[in-house]
Amino acid sequence: MSTKGVVSYSAAPNPAALLQKERENPSVDPVKMNYFLEGSKERSELIRSIVQQMERDPVLATNASYYHMTKDQERELTALKIGRLASYVETDNLDDFQRRLSIIGLFDPQVGTRLGINLGLFLSCIRGNGTAEQLQYWAFHKETVYIKGIYGCFGMTEMAHGSNVMGLETTATFDKENDEFIINTPHIGATKWWIGGAAHSSTHCTVYARLIVDGEDYGVKTFVVPLRDADHNLMPGVTVGDIGPKMGRDGIDNGWIQFSDVRIPRFFMLQKFCKVSRDGDVTLPPLEQLAYSALLGGRVMMVLDSYRMSARFVTVALRYAVGRRQFKPSDGSEESLETQLIDYPLHQRRLLPYLAQSYVISAAALKLETTIENTLNDLDAAVETDDLDGIMKSIDDMKSLFIDSSSLKATCTWLTAELIDQCRQTCGGHGYSSYSGFGKAYNDWVVQCTWEGDNTVLCISIGKPLVKHVMAVINDGKVVKGSSSFLTDVKDYLNDKPVITSVSDLSDLRKVLRAIEVLLMRLCYQASTVVKVNKGNFDYVGGEMLVIGKLKAHHYMLKEFIERVESIEDKSLVPHLLNLGRLYGASHVLDKFSGDFLAYSVLTTNVVSEMSGYFIPDMCKAIRPHCIMLSDSFQQSDMLINSSIGNYDGNIYENYFNTVKTNNPPSNMKAPYSAKFEALLNRASKEIRDRGEKSEEAAEILSK
Amino acid sequence: MSTKGVVSYSAAPNPAALLQKERENPSVDPVKMNYFLEGSKERSELIRSIVQQMERDPVLATNASYYHMTKDQERELTALKIGRLASYVETDNLDDFQRRLSIIGLFDPQVGTRLGINLGLFLSCIRGNGTAEQLQYWAFHKETVYIKGIYGCFGMTEMAHGSNVMGLETTATFDKENDEFIINTPHIGATKWWIGGAAHSSTHCTVYARLIVDGEDYGVKTFVVPLRDADHNLMPGVTVGDIGPKMGRDGIDNGWIQFSDVRIPRFFMLQKFCKVSRDGDVTLPPLEQLAYSALLGGRVMMVLDSYRMSARFVTVALRYAVGRRQFKPSDGSEESLETQLIDYPLHQRRLLPYLAQSYVISAAALKLETTIENTLNDLDAAVETDDLDGIMKSIDDMKSLFIDSSSLKATCTWLTAELIDQCRQTCGGHGYSSYSGFGKAYNDWVVQCTWEGDNTVLCISIGKPLVKHVMAVINDGKVVKGSSSFLTDVKDYLNDKPVITSVSDLSDLRKVLRAIEVLLMRLCYQASTVVKVNKGNFDYVGGEMLVIGKLKAHHYMLKEFIERVESIEDKSLVPHLLNLGRLYGASHVLDKFSGDFLAYSVLTTNVVSEMSGYFIPDMCKAIRPHCIMLSDSFQQSDMLINSSIGNYDGNIYENYFNTVKTNNPPSNMKAPYSAKFEALLNRASKEIRDRGEKSEEAAEILSK
Known part of the structure; x- marks a missing residue:
């Protein structure tokens, strides 16, 4: 046996050269593409400036040592980083600081969250439920927005109640005599649980508790309750504990809280919508849902996080796939070098849909961000001027935003979890090293699928109004508004006529969109018939609702993506973007849900076979030559990515080996034990x- | 608003009572069911005895503090546990110790692996590649089997080569003058990487290196190379380092090794198949594959691990689903209590297929275990007696075993990773607490999808021979033997005739099996036409091969399960087992691959719709009343499960809260920082x- 047919071992691998080659004669300008991804030149440049500041910051910047920390070290460093960010919050404008937090959420999510609970959830709850004066007092007068004086946490979930907020059991009983509320935890199940920041950082908590006045239960309302005094000692009646280690984000001091008849003044109740007078008269809000807007902002943020995190890890996996060679060609060619991973059609099929995903999510995230901003501002204006029509319109907008943000939060966080996991697997054993970044990122990420609305519960809860829309269209000729308006045509599509009959139609993204719409109509109709049989009980269509919830998000994303691409100024980017959109639609939607598309006759079996056999591989082949430039377009620096196998220079093995040796000096030849x-x-x-x-x-x- | 319609907050939740209720008047005897799961009464009892010994062992037993350890603590404790196991290995018989390791792999996988590398991989490599005398010497004479004197590691993978073993670049050059081999690492890419036990524990390594004699490269062979002397100091020329933190299993001291012209005597080469004489004459093995049997045992073990780990976490999720209430019925009933999670049809659909999965994997694991034992014994006997016919038959058996073990290893480890992840999500926020056990288990688990044969590469590599079988049947009328014999009928099924046309057929597991077989035939045929067009290059059918690899495993599992159920003595168990098999087939196979089953016309769209709409929910409903008894049947004790929300008593909240308070005393009111x-x-x-x-x-x- 000779060396022929086996690998030459004389020369070391040179992955950096392979990566650099991908950047020769590019047809994509990554700087311009980044304007598309971030929404504008201005924002792209703002982000670059913020990244540079943090990259050079001795406290905020991360490197491989980040993967060595114990829980206690993470806790302390996270607190230290919050202290460092306090100096930025005093000078940044609000929008810039929001960007800064969003970027931090990418490379050190626990800092983003631990601070986001205070500046985001705590203050959002006050903004959403308190009067303008209450917000002014707690946020500005007490300097909370500057991470000063007060540090807030968000006391919603309890040990035995998470998703069912209406069922929370902590009580706030009005004591008329003393003009106070008495906050109490009636039993172990009502212990406030998972409260981020409670264990060690927070001074105040926005507590969700049942309002009890004169023995009557008015349901769950919100109250500001001090936990610690200015010396950081616990208030009397307040018991707080650390809930211990978690799957990820150990830098956050999640805690539990029990209140034993803790008294707060009446004016600590947040009373934008619900008021209790000195005499115990209760004014209730026009619509209960208005009180739950605190979580909306977080959900929108999570869609943006999904874009950035997806971009981060598909970049690592693509760089690795270009630099890594594995197996010689099996066609008996005389090629002496092994094939680069990225040149295997299957590898392209495993990775490139995730590249497309990052692009498509970015478009949805940008749209959602402007929508929430406008909707909340409109609502605030209407409430302030007592404009009832405005309030009603805002309620409609809020409902639509609730559907869109919930379905997108669920679908995008799931897609991102899947992406991190799958990208890790494509990096083989090296993906399992902490230094590749996948492990910690996954552990930190997956809680996004559970918190602030469990993904499954969210999908179901948005499936319900869609099914009801369809029922109303059929029974009462309702006209559906907002992002679900396509349901208005449902009657025309309740047949088994396929929407896409030729694989060539898959290039037309509007047709793909139509296919999703028709499947949604048929699914909603099918679910409605089952619900009818079960006398209005939706429990029997949980499976359908889950699919409806996911497809609704894909529809939103693809639609926003198409519209952004159509309105783009730099037309040189369009062909690349269209291919990404096509690959996304075919792989992430039509192929993944092919069983449903076939069962409901939206696609033909021919289309499904040819899509899988030719269309998807062809799209991958078209994107392959540009995949590095398309991931360079995310403009994520090495510090942000923090993966020793995913650096910009592509020098995988040297970088990885140096990281290993620096952090684990081989001169330590024996273990301590x-x-x-x-x-x-x-x-x-x-x-x-x-x-x-x-x-x-x-x-x-x-x-x- | 009154309390009507909201949750009563007067009484604390009582999940323990709910769980105990499930155990009243059982129709399943969990002790007898365990005999089925473990293969026999004897083995079931043996395992119980082993578990009891370890549960009471002060060093081996785990509890919640296990979730608090840092990397360095894990490293040390793992070494300590190995020391403790050394006293058992001196008295257990081989089979019992194998069981012991398998159980350890469930509740402390890093101990199982760190020891398994020595007793499993290191010795398997010597057994597979060395002569009987070499095995006798290294394993027994030097007392390695007793964890004494020698501690071995397995030096296969390199930094730039994992799956492509034939392409490894470490060299073993024969120095005729001194009758020695010179082991050398030519460049960074050939650094031995990920070598478990290398960093701190191992004294010896079975090194995979290219045999070079007189300038000629004879391909990759195996050599025993000492790394450390009896004082545990590194040998000259040997550089070893710690590769640092990992996503999981930090208790294992994975390392890297570089050899700089390290000399070993010629007789340190393992020479069952390949020999180098004193004069440098090289004798090559009859079949190269024979040399790679070292990994087979591990793959078989991983299927068994998949059963136990699946059982462990579906048990946790089911107990939680019974004890946890969430939301009141939406049908307007007067029920004052919230609904138990398990009573939601969607929740049943999310969990019960995983219960079924655990049962089905168990059957496959048992079968595979006996097959490998017989095959390796036959091979050893044939080699020892120079029985050429026997060797050729063994080679056939090995090929079949390779296909079965590879497809099962890949599919079962993936299914288990998915199960842990999905079961965690069904436990909501509490699933994210380290004390629930999911996080660490997932991190420790997922490397099983990558090591000892990357799952994707394995699926592809077994798809290839199946496609070739189909080509040979069609072109040459070949008769296929072994577990793929159904492919012999391929010509009769190359049409678009559906196999299952009525949903009632789904109750007949033999028909489900036939459906899988027909899809496999059609997929293999389709792939073969694409390969033909591409001149024998399989790269273009990677996607199909992946599906083929997975379906082959499902076929094996379901077939073994059916056969075990048919041969069971205690017929009272049969109805339950059949329902589990039906749910598994419908949900994990037909539904999950419905796009393929429809595109290849194996199922009709009606069947797919009705399966999803009625059959799967009905099976779930049938299994629901017995789900706790069916998971109690795994007989996993609280120590094994080590989840504060998954104890046998079902007292979720008290157990969880006590764990939190014990491990994080609330009297520590302030953080150190x-x-x-x-x-x-x-x-x-x-x-x-x-x-x-x-x-x-x-x-x-x-x-x-």
């Missing part, structure tokens, strides 16, 4: 250690 | 900290 282990291997024989008691000699004596 | 954080909140105003330099007063002076 080596003596014990040596003693184990060099121990005496079992007979000696048994003191010879089982020997034949002993047997003879002991048997006599 | 609290003073810094207090100083941050109580800092002086920005103006003061800016020394007044930006004041109007300063402006006036400085502007003059």
